[in-house]
Amino acid sequence: MTTDTNQQSKQNIFSLFMAAVRGKQNDFTTGSIRKAVFMLSIPMILEMLMESIFALVDIIFVSRVSENAVATVGLTESVLTLVYAVAIGLSMAATAIVARRTGEKDQEGAKQAAVQVIFLGIFIATLISIIGILFPKEILGLMGGEPDLIEEGYGYTQVLLGGNATVMLLFLINAVFRGAGNASIAMWTLILSNGLNIILDPIFIFGFGPIPAFGVEGAAIATTTGRGIAVVAQLVILFRGSSYIKIALKDIVLRVQVMLNLIKVSIGGIFQFFIATASWVFLMRIMSEFGSEVLAGYTIAIRIMMFTLMPAWGMSNAAATLVGQNLGAQLPDRAETSVWKTGKYCAIFMGLVSLIYIFFAPTFLGWFSDNPIVVENGALCLQVIAAGYIFYAYGMVVIQSFNGAGDTKTPTIINFICFFLFQLPFAYLMAITLDFGPQGVFWSITLAEVLIAIIGVIWFRKGKWKSVQV
Template identity: 30%
Template sequence: MTTGSVSPKLASLAWPLVVGNLLQTFYNLADMFWVGRVGTAAVAAVSLMFPTSWLFVSLAMGLTAGSVALVSQHIGAGDDRAADNVVAQTTLLTVIVGIALSSVGYAFRHPLLTLVGAEGAVYVQALQYIEVLFFSIPFTFLFFVFRAVLRGAGDTRTAMWLMVLSAGLNVVLDPILILGFGPIDGMGTQGAAVATLIARVFAAIVGVYVLLRGNWGIQLRPEDLTPDWPVLKRLISIGYPATIDGAARSFAAVAMAALVARFGPVPTAAYGVGVRLMSVSWTISGAVGQATATGVGQNLGAKSPDRAAEVTWKATVGTLGILFAAGGLMVAFPGIAMRVFTNDPAVVEEGISFLRIIGPFLSFFGGLMVIQGGFRGAGDTRVAMALSFLSRWVLRIPVALLLAYGWTLQFGPIALSGMTWGVGGLWWAWSISALGSFVVGVLWFSLGHWRQGVLEEEQRQATAD
């Protein structure tokens, strides 16, 4: 990513990430498709648990944010051995954290379900789903290490092929375990979680094997698996804002799901399907943002900040164009999209309303993710975190309370009187927050404070010492 025309190299780096992320989304869509054959309560249960499961995925992404920045900048600077050490330290850190989170989540699963508003049959099926999913967390974290370090080195295709195999395994197992086949009894929502667990264990084992082989530009060296405290400190320093960012995003998703749940199972089911349809666009913009992070990191390591900026702006414009077209399809054909996952007329009707409000603003969700990728590649994860807080906790949640529940918000001498738009107010809160946070993100990146990369900062600190 440090030489030649930016756009073709960015596309070459991004398309395997897009495919990999789409396959990750295919996991979720396949779960929802087959769970939808069980009943509305099962759909609502998985919908409520989706933000919670995404919380742990976001934490894994946060933990590996430091490795992307460090590996990419070491590769750009030509120091491959230092990059290998970062791989080992990232693996050590994420495995320890993954096991700890899995244990804590399982211990507090009952209060968690009560917190998000699960009741009756939805509570029972959500519990069956989340209990199994907690066991998959350490393996999920290992796979994210694999993806992150290869991405930092500029190899996105190897992870894509592993995702193809893992997603294919999940898709085959879903109908068998959810609905039953031959001597295997259907397990409902629990079957969806078991299929996910098996697929993630497979991906983690193969990913570790690939890293140990070291034939793909980066290597996991067993002798490096002892704590290297300066590197661990740097990983935590860069990664903790991204981890907080991931947690804040996921807790905001849990909070929104809880706000929707207060309107009943029909809006909850419609919301779950709608968010999964939106997640297709997030996989595209998330992949482009990941490619942007690699491009920015490698160019800052090679001391080419202007080229790093060019990578970010071209990635942002391309993403806006693609997602504007996708949003147009959502607005034009919302009923067709909803009926793929549910035949309940009430759920379809509410889902149509959701997609028509969200669709015109879909591109701004993606544009912000690309801008955040630019900041993460520079190692400036605190700004990316601040933009996530702005989008969700400063704009989305307060606006949701204002428009859907009629709350009055007080800002010093200024009071905003609430509306009572009902569940539609929640859908508008998504759209308003997307536009506002994107504008702020563009202006913030334009200031250029990110141009000093992590390695340059380390060198300046070493000189000062």
């Protein structure tokens, strides 16, 4: 009897998994909360996991070029995180508003929000492209890159920033899909993007047939091409596919009121992530003081960390969608319960991963480099950051839940306190002033995330996010 029950349970889990991957459910305002968390989290986790796999594969190929190439990727992506700040800020607004309209059963309102966020993304990406194309060497110089690094890697920076529209639109359109409960579509488009990146990376980096070896610049060409094709697929789905939101040519109209509402909600999100990413840029600048080998170890460690941090982001995004839809359906208690359950699942996952990283960090770093300085500093970074993983889990879920409710102001304040007032001064004091070196930066990252979790949970319990209107 027990065997039959276990078999039935496994079959039910598999059936739910396949339904989640296929996107069989869009409305999560009724039924089991556990099932809702599962149905939304699975495609989002797979989506983020694919992004993490690409990041790891990318750094494996780039690390075969040179240490300067790895450091170039680290410096450029630190700057690109400022693009991500805008993209994620707008994405949070798109998810919150589309999820709210979906909960209200206002399909037309959800469609209008989708069109306006795409307009905004294209405009902002164009401005960033101009700067990236014209000033790649100056950007790397400002980040502390040495002359030989700049000469070898400026093409990577130029291509990646010049083609940032692919990143921007990939983020924004997937945010629309998630808000509408179509997390599986977001997953498949990212799988397409990153699958192409993985195939194209070695071709453009090392050359193949008539295609010359572009070195580290080839990684940027592969990334931009893969993401560009995925954006085309997203647009096809929006116009001709089977998503909850389907856009027609008549819908491509500038709607000032809808756009202003998006901007109002996204401003908090943009500043929220701008604070976090600006802090990340300054940390990278501090790390550059210790040389290319230490910087390469730090960059590799962050890539490895993202492998497990991305699935946690997937669960956090699931919480945001659940909060938005349930608030739209006037079910604030269900929204709150969804957050605590998602946080618990995320903490269990992150806790298990932290143990693996703490014990096996040197082994993981050894897969990417045989340089002892790179391995030593990268392993230490991974171990220190993993020590706070359970706090990361609750912090990410709670912060994304505020954003899902349209309350982007609260996380902005929390980020300002934890990153600008604590993390940066602590990192500089420990790493430079007190001469603790790179580990001063590593501990500043962990302790800041612990502080975010503590403040976020306290603020969330007050419940003011339940009354936010978007």
